[in-house]
Amino acid sequence: MFVLALPPELYTYWEAYPWQLGQVFCIIKSYIQELTSYASVLTIAAFTIERYLAICHPMTLQVLNHPTRAVKLLIIQWIVAVISAFPYALYTRTFYFVYRNESSEPIPDSLICNVPNEHRETMTYFFQISTFVFFVYPMSVILIMYILIGLKLRKSNPVPHDRNNAVVQARKSVIKMLVAVVVAFFLCWAPFHAQRLMTLYIKSDEWTPFLMTIQTHLFLISGVLYFVSSSINPFLYNAMSKNYRNAFIRTILPCLATSTNTYTSTLNSNSPASKSSPYFYNKLSTRPMMTKTSAVNDSSHEDNSPV
Numbered sequence: 001m002f003v004l005a006l007p008p009e010l011y012t013y014w015e016a017y018p019w020q021l022g023q024v025f026c027i028i029k030s031y032i033q034e035l036t037s038y039a040s041v042l043t044i045a046a047f048t049i050e051r052y053l054a055i056c057h058p059m060t061l062q063v064l065n066h067p068t069r070a071v072k073l074l075i076i077q078w079i080v081a082v083i084s085a086f087p088y089a090l091y092t093r094t095f096y097f098v099y100r101n102e103s104s105e106p107i108p109d110s111l112i113c114n115v116p117n118e119h120r121e122t123m124t125y126f127f128q129i130s131t132f133v134f135f136v137y138p139m140s141v142i143l144i145m146y147i148l149i150g151l152k153l154r155k156s157n158p159v160p161h162d163r164n165n166a167v168v169q170a171r172k173s174v175i176k177m178l179v180a181v182v183v184a185f186f187l188c189w190a191p192f193h194a195q196r197l198m199t200l201y202i203k204s205d206e207w208t209p210f211l212m213t214i215q216t217h218l219f220l221i222s223g224v225l226y227f228v229s230s231s232i233n234p235f236l237y238n239a240m241s242k243n244y245r246n247a248f249i250r251t252i253l254p255c256l257a258t259s260t261n262t263y264t265s266t267l268n269s270n271s272p273a274s275k276s277s278p279y280f281y282n283k284l285s286t287r288p289m290m291t292k293t294s295a296v297n298d299s300s301h302e303d304n305s306p307v
Contacts, residue, residue: 006227009033013223018111026113031089035146037192038081040230044185045138046073052145056152082131087126091119124200131193133247142185170254177240181233188229191222 011021019026053061095116096106115123153174195253202211237244 009223009227011086018109019094019113021113023113026094027089029113030092031085033132034085034088035081037226038084038130039078039135040167041138041189042081043074043075043140044229044233046077048142048145052149053306055149059119084130087123091115091123093119122195125202127196131197135189136191139182139186141184149177152174172239177236180236180240184232184236185229188225188232190224192217195219195222 095109097108098107
């Protein structure tokens with residue numbers, strides 16, 4: 001998501017109007033942003049299901065376990081994302097949405113990349129499906145499964161009622177982390193779908209300055225959280241789980257050790273004569289290297305309301 005969707009999003013923040021990258025890139029941008037967001041949500045949901053099976057139904061997971069299972073699951077996720085995002089490539093276009101009064105002449109600065117009014121009704125159904133399939137449904141699955149995981153952890157291996165007991169504290173830490181993951185998912189994706197649904201259901205003549213302010217703030221906030229959603233979970237795990245921090249360190253240290261061993265082997269493989277030269281060490285040294293809103297003159301009026 002960062003590699004494919006972030007650059008065009010940053011460009012729209014830098015210069016929202018007019019759209020200057022052409023219609024082809026407009027279509028590609030819209031498609032990639034939807035595609036990567038769907039893939040990200042499906043991946044989070046898949047991890048949740050995997051975690052649920054591992055804790056609540058370990059025998060089932062063991063039966064399903066296969067070397068190629070993860071690869072097949074990822075392929076299925078991306079196929080679903082590719083197909084689901086296709087309507088956005090089909091209906092997104094560049095168009096002018098502001099025209100001069102009593103004239104069919106468009107205002108050049110009003111050229112945008114969005115869904116034109118003629119496709120608005122069709123895309124309304126896709127937006128609604130997208131909100132349900134890629135937000136409401138995954139949110140429900142994540143919430144229910146983490147509740148079941150929490151209940152399983154509370155019931156398993158009862159221990160004496162001692163607040164300082166290490167097992168009790170570990171369980172509390174895990175439950176807190178599960179709650180944090182659910183809350184983070186909701187906070188990251190709710191503004192994105194809220195501003196999209198606002199644009200769909202509020203007609204062009206019903207927009208008030210107050211609603212425009214809310215929509216603008218939602219657009220800015222959702223644009224940031226849209227990308228935070230794909231990277232926040234590892235930070236939550238590191239902040240709230242000592243076991244995860246230790247596993248992370250164990251994963252990183254071998255890489256550092258490998259780099260050190262490679263460097264040492266390079267030194268040892270050279271002859272003493274070459275090592276005696278000061279130029280030898282110099283040679284080995286390395287240098288660390290939306291819907292967006294726009295103010296329009298009173299002399300103009302909107303012909304289309306962008307989605």
